[in-house]
Amino acid sequence: MSLIEVKGLTKSFGSLEVLKDLNLTVEEGERIAIIGSSGCGKSVFLRSLELLEEPDSGQIFIDGKEITAKNAKVDHIRRSMGMVYQKFHLFSHMNVMDNLCLAPVRLLGMSRKDAEEKAMDLLRQVGLAPRAHDFPSVLSGGQQQRIAICRSLMMEPKVLLFDEPTSALDPTMVGEVLAVIRMLAKRSLTMLIVTHEMNFAREVADRVLFFAEKGIYEQGKPEEIFDAPKKPLTIAFINKIKHFSYAINRRDFDLMKFHGGIQTFGEKYGLKNNQIMRLQLCCEEMVMDMMENCYEAGEDVSLEFTITYAESTKESNITLLCGGKNYNPFTQIEDDDIHLGITILKKMASSCEHEFSDGRNKISLCL
């Protein structure tokens, strides 16, 4: 029997549909990393498993018991799942020891003495035994998160759910929390981890789910998803491809604004100055050449630029869609003075292509 089974999960907030007909089966001992851009529903999915979000339709089975059933003993089923939150949510009016002992003593009927022993044992494993009697407010984010993990473990859950456990931490503390999760991973505890730490996901997970378009868009082994993603959105996400687009509809367009846009885009994603200048130069040359050769004088113009930059490979692409006549700038005679700009451009680009279809020229440049 699978530990977690999700059938046809659908969830909307008002008119916004976040998850649609999502299906997933998780076997015991599996470690699953969930990745995807912000707002793709991965947190909502995790919260649905705990029924913190009530699904609109669909069924969720935890260890064979349906938590979405009308008369389900939700409080009871939740005991077998541990949840670790982005913002820790330790009980702020209790010290660390009370945070850890509260649930096992009150819910599992464990004696206070046994609970304290177990808590000390866990605290020792995460290196926080000396902080047992401190209040959460005096601890760092990393320490709080490690204690939050211990608090979940006190209930001996069958599965641990991590909702971006390191997103609220500053970079110096991410390591200590990931180390604790790695340690748990070695004990073959079932885990679902929503994370933005790609290297960590690759190292720890047996299976990676990429969330997009209201559900699991692509899934596979870490090496499949990270090294050879198959579907376009996954590829764009893994290579961290950024977009900038700009449309030109008149001959006397605002060239400075266009340049400014490219500049801002480049600076935002850390392109070097000379890369930015090259992009600006290429775009300017292409605009001038295409406007002159594709359109008759006085005719309305329409050019659409899309610049993409892949953070992982540091490659940028320029795509230009331009109406008018079929005209390939790259086949013109090279030593012609008029086409000097294009000659430079061809030297700079690692590849340049032209095709004409549906009455539009499409030019792709790779820098």
Place this chain on the structure above:
Amino acid sequence: MSLSDKLYRIFISGGSYLTILKGLRTTVAISLASVILGTLLACLICLLRTRKNAVIRNISAAYIAFLRGTPVLTLLLLLYYGVFARAGLPSALVATFTFALNFSAHVAELLRTSISATEKGQVEAARTLGFSRWEAFRLITLPQTLEIAKPVYQSLIVNLIQWTSVVGYVTITDLTRVINNISSRTMQPFITITIGMFIYLGLSYAIYGIFALMNMKKKGAA
């Protein structure tokens, strides 16, 4: 007349210190009863205020807005001379009821804002550990709410004590009324009223002292 003579005339002769003590007792009794009754009422109002049902919610919101927005003295006069005029209730009872109503509105609002100041995530954390809604409220939200509300709650009590000084309007002989009587009789308003104010001051600081003591005790326990 020397100062000691004046003080003797004001506080000792004819047993006026006894009258003062009696007035003080009335003030304390009305205040204490109003605090207890008002706090209980506040919990009820706050509960209704956070219901899903819009009608109940709006009624309790109107209750709070009306009582917080009108002088407590006008409410006292309304209840004593208007609503309960023919009921023949003791004036101290009407006064207690009045101050309890007013106090409950302030405390209900205080509780509501304090609850919303607690972190919802902690309740979620408790729920995912397996606690029921009520247990999560009792173990997590409630203690934190009380901690947040405490400083404002104690100054509301001090305010209430001071506001009871208007009960003389409905024939109750409280501390203020006694002080006023003595100052007219002895023709020594300056000294008498000043001393009266210091008694109120002492009362207020007794309240702060009680809360400080409670805090110390809690820290000692933790």
